[in-house]
Amino acid sequence: MTVLDAPAAPPTAAPTGPPLPADTALALYRAMVTGRAFDRQATAFTRQGRLAVYPSSRGQEACQTASVLALRPTDWLFPTYRESVALLTRGIDPVEVLTLFRGDRHCGYDPHAHRTAPQCTPLATQCLHAAGLADAARMRGHDTVALAYIGDGATSEGDFHEAVNYAAVRRAPVVFLIQNNQYAISVPLAKQTAARTLADKAAGYGAAGERIDGNDAAAVHTAVARAAHRARTGGGPTVLEALTYRIEAHTNADDDTRYRSAEEVAAWAGKDPVARLEHRLLTDGVLDEDTITGITRDAQELTARLRRTFASPPRRDPAEMFQHVYHQPPPHLRSQAALLAAETATTAAAGEDA
Amino acid sequence: MPTDTTPATADATGTVTMAKALNTALRDALRADENTLVFGEDVGTLGGVFRVTDGLAREFGDDRCFDTPLAESAIIGTAVGMAMYGYRPVVEMQFDAFAYPAFEQLVSHVAKFRARTRGALPLPLTVRIPYGGGIGGVEHHSDSSEIYYMATPGLTVVTPATVADAYSLLRRSIDWPDPVVFLEPKRLYWHKEKTGLPTDTGPLGWAAVRRRGTDATLVTYGPALPAALAAAEAAAQSGLSLEVIDLRTLTPFDEETVSASVNRTGRAVVVHEAHGFAGPGAEIAARITERCFYHLEAPVRRVTGFDVPYPAPLLEAHYLPDVHRILDAVATLEWPARRTAAL
Known part of the structure; x- marks a missing residue:
């Protein structure tokens, strides 16, 4: 599914989804700009030795913000370590978002308060937690939905398949959002699967599957909202495959020049999800330069506050x-x-x- | 503890099997707390391959006791999610070696969630695992897997050796605020005792002295308790008084009860079915040595399974610790000459 055309260029595919309401689109834009600034600051912290590690979300902001904003606050998120921008969009304090990467053993935030599980490192294991929590909500008669984030590489893990199967069998209200950013650290998707698409995998479990443009925030929002509605109304789980790209290396400890070309990264940078939404909203008259300035200033205040907190090394008992x-x-x-x-x-x- | 007991918990003589005691504990737990759930493979209609969940789906319905897809990681992984949402899942791994696909969920999540969330997400779930040998099981059906769980901080590991304990420890485990790996000795499922149900044999974390003695201490648990008691009985015939300790909770280890006994007797043998090398007995012997060194008359001995993959049914009798092997170990405990004659 595509909604937004590419910036300063004719659309590669005709839009197939409905346009977003202006307030939703603006909220998305704000979240993406804030997330981008946060992500850039976190990457800078790794270079200053203020974070132990940071897996960047740069390039994946459309997936991470739209997936959160398409859900209700009562729905649960099951993030991996790469979902910092999603957590920020959820309303989790930016210092708490970075707690784990700063070197603490715990996630920093209260999972119940934010309906957000701790960031999960063992690949795909969180998919089962999402399936279990969603099944529990179904048994209680609640209309809570669980969204499990997962990367393309982790779809090779057994827990992903066990989770989709379990959720489909028990009609557990889960949305599995695969951010297919093309690489599992260094291993390209072609070495990960022989399937035509990752969304196709849903068919084997009797679940719904859909592939979307993951750099198209409106498409992600629409697809997640639709999948959540299906889940909420007893239609069972959906596997969404969002095509996107990780612009930074896997983490600050990774050297991505060993496995991908600068040309490839540059080509994807040209499909930047933030610029794409901005272009569309300016064209549609939903956004103006004053609003952009205001949102940018707010994002700068957030990063300035982060820098103040991180200026002194943390002390732990x-x-x-x-x-x-x-x-x-x-x-x-x-x-x-x-x-x-x-x-x-x-x-x-x-x-x-x- | 509920006051009502199922009429069928015991036969006319008041005799109950361990399987029935466990079944009754699950039934009473389901009655006591509507948040309790029982699920796993074949636990619904069939009632479990060992019938421990017999009748629960019929009595409590498919929402409280249900069959899952055949995927162990899914069973424990979804139990994590359900516990996060307020349920108290009691899940069954069908056999010891069938629990290995779920190992990652157990060690990376179940054991760590409380710490990873500073107490915000404790996981009060119980993982029941039939374990150990002695039933003539074909390969992958008789592993002593307790050390994997014992060696994982955050897990509480419990194993009953008596019928009364089976009921009480399972109820206590289900009510426990931390995740419990509840290991059920397969060879004792049909072991009978005369006991009324419900029973309450005390909190988790405490060993039980099964037989008082003065000359040496046998430290054991679960499936090896009957052999240890038989050895103590045989030794008594020869005038040797052996104390027998049933650990009941493997992690945390009840160092107080064990060291108090060994400080008194001065001699100790650890007995278990599991492998000897880096097995539970290695840790227990080390702790006894550290705590009781000045009271020890002899090195702490271990009687364990051999360090081979669990043998086929035709050979398992040669593998499992038995009365003779225990008595042979006791005989090496540096007895003064006047006692050697008794051995």
């Missing part, structure tokens, strides 16, 4: 690692915590003597 392993520490953890406390006391005393 080492004893924290013993908390929340169990509902209360069993004896062996209590004695290990005491050992660590004695060590840190000794180190502190030595530091004072020096």
Whole structure:
């Protein structure tokens, strides 16, 4: 499905989806601009050593913002580590979004407060959590939907298939959103699957499947809203494949020049989802330069606040690692915590003597 | 604990099998809390391959006890999502070795969710796994997989060895605020005891002294308890008094009960079906040595399964720890000359 034509060029395909209402389109634009600024700041933090790692969302903002804004606040998100912009769009504090990447062991935010599971690293495993939560909501008679994010590479993992199958069998209200950004770190899609499309995989499970232009925010919004409606009304799960591209390397620790050409990256940069929406909204008169300036200023304030928070290195109590392993520490953890406390006391005393 | 018990929990003599006690515990848990769910492979219409879920789907309906697609990772992964939404899932892995596809969900998610969310998402779910040998099972049906779970921080690992404990520990596990891997010794499913149900044998985390003794301590659990008790009985015939400890909860390990016993007896043998190398006994022996060194009269011995893949039914009798192997180990505990005659 396509809604938006490419910027400054004739559309490659005739739009096939309905246009978005102006307020929805503006909210999308704001979220994308904010997400882009946040993402750029986070990548800068990795270069300054202020984040342990950061997997960039750059280029995938349409998928990550439209998927959130197409859902209700009561719906649940099951993100991977690459969904920082989606979490930001959900309304999670930007410092909390980066908690894990800053080097903490926990996700930083309250999953219940935001109906957002912790960012998931083991590939595709979150798809089953989404299926289970959605099935639970169905059994309770709630109209809650769960959206599971997944990448193209992770569709090779067994848990993806178990999750789509489970959700289809039990009519669990799940939307599986595959952001097909063409690479699993270095491995291109052609080495990942022989299927014509990743959306085709849905057919084998009796689920709905649809491929969309993932750099077209309006198309993503429409497709996710439609899939969520299908799920909410008992129609079962949908597998959406959004074609997009990761402009940055896999993470700051990756060197993408080893597996893809600068020409290829540049070609996709020309299909930039933010510029594309901006172009359309300016053309339609929904957006003007003053509004762009205002949104850009708000985004800059957000990144400035992030920089202030990240200016000083975080301090953590080492004893924290013993908390929340169990509902209360069993004896062996209590004695290990005491050992660590004695060590840190000794180190502190030595530091004072020096 | 509910006051009403199912009339069919015991036969006319008051004798109950472990399978029936577990079945009754599940039934009572489903009655006690509408958030409790039971699901897995063949647990619905069939009632489980060991009949532990017999009749539950009929009594509570398909929403409370249901068959899932045949996918173990899905069973535990969806249980995570259901627990996030407020349910208390009790899931069944059909056999020990069939639980391995779900290992990632257990170690990467079930064990860590509480910590990853600073307590916001505890996962009060119970994973029931029939385990161990002694039933003549063909390959992949008799693994002692407890060490994998014991070695995973965040998991609580429980295994009953008596019928009364089977009921009580399962109820306690389902009510426990943390995820529990509940290991059911297959060879004891048809083991009978005269006991009324429900039973309450105390909280998780505590071992039980099954037989008092003064000369040496046998530390064991689950499927190996009957052999340890038989060995203690045989030793008593020879004038040797063996204490037998049933750990019941493997993680966290009840160091207090074990070390108090060994400090008193001065000798210890750890007995289990699982492999010896890096097996549960290695950790237990190390802890006994650290805690009881000045009371020990002899090195702590282990009687375990051999370090081979679980043998085929034709050979398993040679693999499993038995009375003779336990007594042979006891005989090596550096007894003074006057006691050696008894052995």
